Amino acid sequence: MIELVSQSRCIECNLCVKVCPTNVFDEVDGGAPVIARQSACQTCFMCEVYCPADALYVAPEAEASVAVDEDRLIDLGLLGSYREAVGWGPGRTPGAAKVDATDYMQEKIRKVLH
Amino acid sequence: MSDAFSISTQQNEPLELTADVLVIGGGPAGTWAAWSAASKGARVVLADKGYCGASGATAPSGVGVWYVQPDPEERAKAKASREALGGFLADHSWMDRVLDQTYENVAHLAQWGYPFPTNERGEQVRRGMQGPEYMKIMRKVVKQAGVKILDHSPALELLLDFDGVVAGAAGVQRQENRPWSVKAGAVVIATGGCAFLSKALGTNVLTGDGGLMAAEAGGEMSGMEFSNAYSLAPAFSSVTKSAYYSWASFTYEDGRVIEGAGSQRGRSIIAKTLLTQPVFCQLDKADDETQVWMRKGQPNFFLPFDRAGINPFTDRFPVTMRLEGTVRGTGGIRIADTTCATTAPGLYAAGDAATRELICGGFTGGGSHNAAWAISSGYWAGGGAAAYALSLGEKAHNRRLRGAGRAALRPAGAGFDTAEIVRGVQSEVTPYDKNLFRTEAGLRSSLVELNGLWRAVQGRPESASTTEGVIQARQAAAMVATARWMYASAHVRTETRGMHKRVDHPAQSPEQQYRLLSGGLDTVWVKPDPTSVAAPAPKETVSR
Ligand SMILES: Cc1cc2nc3c(=O)[nH]c(=O)nc-3n(C[C@H](O)[C@H](O)[C@H](O)COP(=O)(O)OP(=O)(O)OC[C@H]3O[C@@H](n4cnc5c(N)ncnc54)[C@H](O)[C@@H]3O)c2cc1C
């Protein structure tokens, strides 16, 4: 579930409010958005992919809210890690363009199954 | 509108629009439909419950697509590969059409700038799309085609003219807190499947709303017994990406291997074990080189592991099988002709909201058919809706309309608690011993429960005073309707075929090689589809 809107990183663009499919965030006048309906979060990570400031953290736990610590997430390199993997952001190549693993994988799957 | 359903809090002034074509849902099917209709000169509005581009099953995941070179041998192989799995219910002419149209449309996607990777010969490899990238491009293309997009605007009901012809839809804009309505010459339903709020990746917006809306307007369903798709995921996580579990071994808590358990053929054994105890997993069959490729191929597969501090190749982690219902099932709204018209005049259906039996019978398995179907059926439904709407001329916008929605919208009974209805449906459709391993007695007892829930949602939701409350109550009603068509169909199909498993009828019965239609609201009916393979004389079965 969504657990963090970093107050220090957020640039108040409200993109997360716009893109979240289940309407979890509320806009705040002159501030970072708030997580208004956390239990509606479907753990889809889309807000993270869109956030231009790497200010959001979606914890992998889908059923339960967990405590997170911003400094620790930064140390572990997790803030913005999924946006990087998808290849969005200035100077990055879209992950979609990088490889085609299909042939390789299909061959490997065949070997594993037989 | 005079008979508008009411929400008791103050809402802002309604948004009222007119269009030639209204598309409901903005995933792959909806965006292809909107683009197709706009390309034929129609004025198009697209309304999505969430955000067109980030919402639905494809956006956060990505899809392999049934993209096959127009080479007769390859095409024949592609068609044959799923025939037996699907229980021989697919239709060759539809498979051919979908293979052709998908091939053509994926080429458009390449032109629009989707960054397909290239192989060593420098050719684009077009067999799959990553979700965020694909849907970002589709949103851009649709906007450039002049389509007006309404985000965060769930449709709640269809609007009918006084001859009962579909002529628009109405809903609410959840962020603006106001009602919307669109008067349209034709409507395309592309609201996706129904995964019953299971939190499988990206699916909590998919609650079967389109099926309920269609049924209220005279639409029928097909293949609803093929609705019990479950996908593997780490137990704590939403990420239902199953492909990589081919490299897994499955173990009991004490580390002993579970004999026969596997991601493809051995899923039933995993489910059976999960009924009584946790199942653990480790991707220990992947060598170093494979591990590197896996990371590049599906970055979202590794998200939950990296964040939970698990190395899935060396650590054991608990797994679950999350319900994906009709999203990776094949049942949905019945398609009546090659333009993807439904049996309700003025109404078209596409993508997961519609039946996919035409191309894969009772089983989709490792995807790709669904993505191809969303692209092709969306394209045809948009084109069909545009032609129909434009043929109506001015008449289209001079009709007097009424809302078709009933359950949870126009109270005819006592109050109900939405959360309780949702829990009630989930406790019938989620458990493996009810939905995956089906029996006569189990289905009958579930139908009794579900019929009770259906009577309850005829009343007034206690949450009806807020916009969110109305949306959720209506979603709950749609889930109840979907579950009733599912289990009524599963009850009638006294055999095992496709993904539908009857523990009390474990064999495929040659006499039942036909598709099953279903429908009805207060009274649910099921009957063989007379147009499908080897159908006997129709016999209707009614369950109250
Ligand atoms: C994890 C996962 C992996 C998958 N992988 C593959 C694969 O590899 N290959 C493959 O072929 N298929 C795959 N599928 C299936 C594939 O994602 C779907 O078939 C595809 O997304 C269907 O497209 P759609 O447009 O019909 O529905 P969706 O993409 O689900 O979109 C439906 C849209 O309708 C909107 N909506 C819902 N209700 C309303 C309403 N009342 N009013 C307005 N809007 C509404 C939703 O917000 C959503 O945007 C996968 C599915 C999942 C869950």
Ligand code: SF4
């Ligand atoms: S998307 Fe990121 S930067 Fe923009 S408002 Fe949300 S948290 Fe802040």
Ligand code: SF4
């Ligand atoms: S993870 Fe998905 S559902 Fe949760 S807040 Fe982010 S966008 Fe919304």
